Amino acid sequence: MAASQTPRLKPADPAGNPAVAALAGLELPLPLAVAFSGGADSTVLLLAAAARWPGQVQAIHVHHGLQEAADAFEQHCKHVCAELGIPLHVRRVHARNALGESPEDAARNARYQALARAARDAELKAVLLGQHADDQVETLLLALSRGAGLPGLAAMPPVFQREGMVFVRPLLALSARAIREWIAEQGVLVVEDPTNTDTSFTRNRIRRVVLPALEECFPQYRETFARTSRHAAQAQELLESVAVEDLARMGGTPALTALQVLPRARQGNVLRHWLRSAHQAQASAAQLEELLDQVADCRTRGHKIRIKVGGGFVERSGERLAYRDESA
Numbered sequence: 001m002a003a004s005q006t007p008r009l010k011p012a013d014p015a016g017n018p019a020v021a022a023l024a025g026l027e028l029p030l031p032l033a034v035a036f037s038g039g040a041d042s043t044v045l046l047l048a049a050a051a052r053w054p055g056q057v058q059a060i061h062v063h064h065g066l067q068e069a070a071d072a073f074e075q076h077c078k079h080v081c082a083e084l085g086i087p088l089h090v091r092r093v094h095a096r097n098a099l100g101e102s103p104e105d106a107a108r109n110a111r112y113q114a115l116a117r118a119a120r121d122a123e124l125k126a127v128l129l130g131q132h133a134d135d136q137v138e139t140l141l142l143a144l145s146r147g148a149g150l151p152g153l154a155a156m157p158p159v160f161q162r163e164g165m166v167f168v169r170p171l172l173a174l175s176a177r178a179i180r181e182w183i184a185e186q187g188v189l190v191v192e193d194p195t196n197t198d199t200s201f202t203r204n205r206i207r208r209v210v211l212p213a214l215e216e217c218f219p220q221y222r223e224t225f226a227r228t229s230r231h232a233a234q235a236q237e238l239l240e241s242v243a244v245e246d247l248a249r250m251g252g253t254p255a256l257t258a259l260q261v262l263p264r265a266r267q268g269n270v271l272r273h274w275l276r277s278a279h280q281a282q283a284s285a286a287q288l289e290e291l292l293d294q295v296a297d298c299r300t301r302g303h304k305i306r307i308k309v310g311g312g313f314v315e316r317s318g319e320r321l322a323y324r325d326e327s328a
């Protein structure tokens with residue numbers, strides 16, 4: 001913000017908002033909600049959405065109860081929405097991370113659940129999220145750093161469903177800089193999440209160290225990386241449909257003889273899909289390889305299989321594989 005400007009809650013020139021063009025061609029079910037944290041990204045999104053669909057936009061703020069600043073964030077959102085004449089719904093969550101889940105993941109999951117429920121309660125048809133192109137690149141780089149497979153490389157989908165609610169990310173092609181510069185130029189007051197500047201979080205280190213280097217070497221990295229994510233998402237969709245067909249042909253659970261006639265990569269594909277969709281279990285690369293070795297060796301009646309995956313075990317049950325969840 002320029003030193004001479006007094007902070008304000010709404011911009012002097014709303015038409016210059018870079019998110020306006022991102023929403024221009026978008027047809028969405030109405031009325032809808034904007035997930036509003038009070039930060040720069042969801043502020044430009046809220047302003048653009050209110051201009052694109054007058055009287056059809058409401059805001060939802062999730063109070064995390066994690067940070068001391070959460071009360072101040074809520075107050076800020078109340079002031080902005082009152083100034084803009086936009087109804088605001090506030091939901092409180094107290095996310096506790098389960099075994100094997102990070103506190104950030106627990107907070108994110110609780111947030112999506114609260115957003116979906118608040119939207120449904122207010123009879124809103126979709127929820128818009130403010131993630132932009134830099135968030136997408138960070139997500140892809142984090143996936144690469146973990147050695148993720150295609151689902152990770154697909155990064156964040158522009159549209160997805162959760163708890164029966166449609167979530168949309170309309171700003172994925174917009175750079176963080178375009179958003180920040182416009183907010184600063186307009187002198188619009190936004191809250192800054194204090195954890196955003198803490199470089200002990202990998203995401204923030206990527207933002208500060210890796211993205212500037214990428215900018216210098218590959219100025220088009222936002223577009224090209226996004227293209228890679230779209231290719232990965234398409235390939236993953238194809239793999240999913242192959243897995244759905246294979247599992248249906250086996251009768252809904254993996255059958256040993258039917259598995260054994262498939263190529264090993266296709267066996268892995270159907271097993272990963274079965275574990276994830278039927279049991280919410282994620283097999284590591286090592287666990288899956290071991291399971292595939294066991295399936296290949298399982299040629300006699302007495303051959304037992306018992307391999308740990310997630311919070312349970314994959315076991316042989318006659319001619320089939322079964323999953324015993326021991327985390328409950």
Ligand SMILES: Nc1ncnc2c1ncn2[C@@H]1O[C@H](COP(=O)(O)OP(=O)(O)OP(=O)(O)O)[C@@H](O)[C@H]1O
Nearest residue numbers: 035036037038039040041042060061062129130131
């Ligand atoms: N406490 C919250 N309440 C409602 N929506 C939220 C909240 N936190 C995040 N979101 C939504 O999720 C999106 C992505 O979350 P992320 O944590 O990356 O955002 P952020 O860094 O807080 O971004 P922003 O600048 O929009 O606040 C936000 O743009 C916003 O739409």
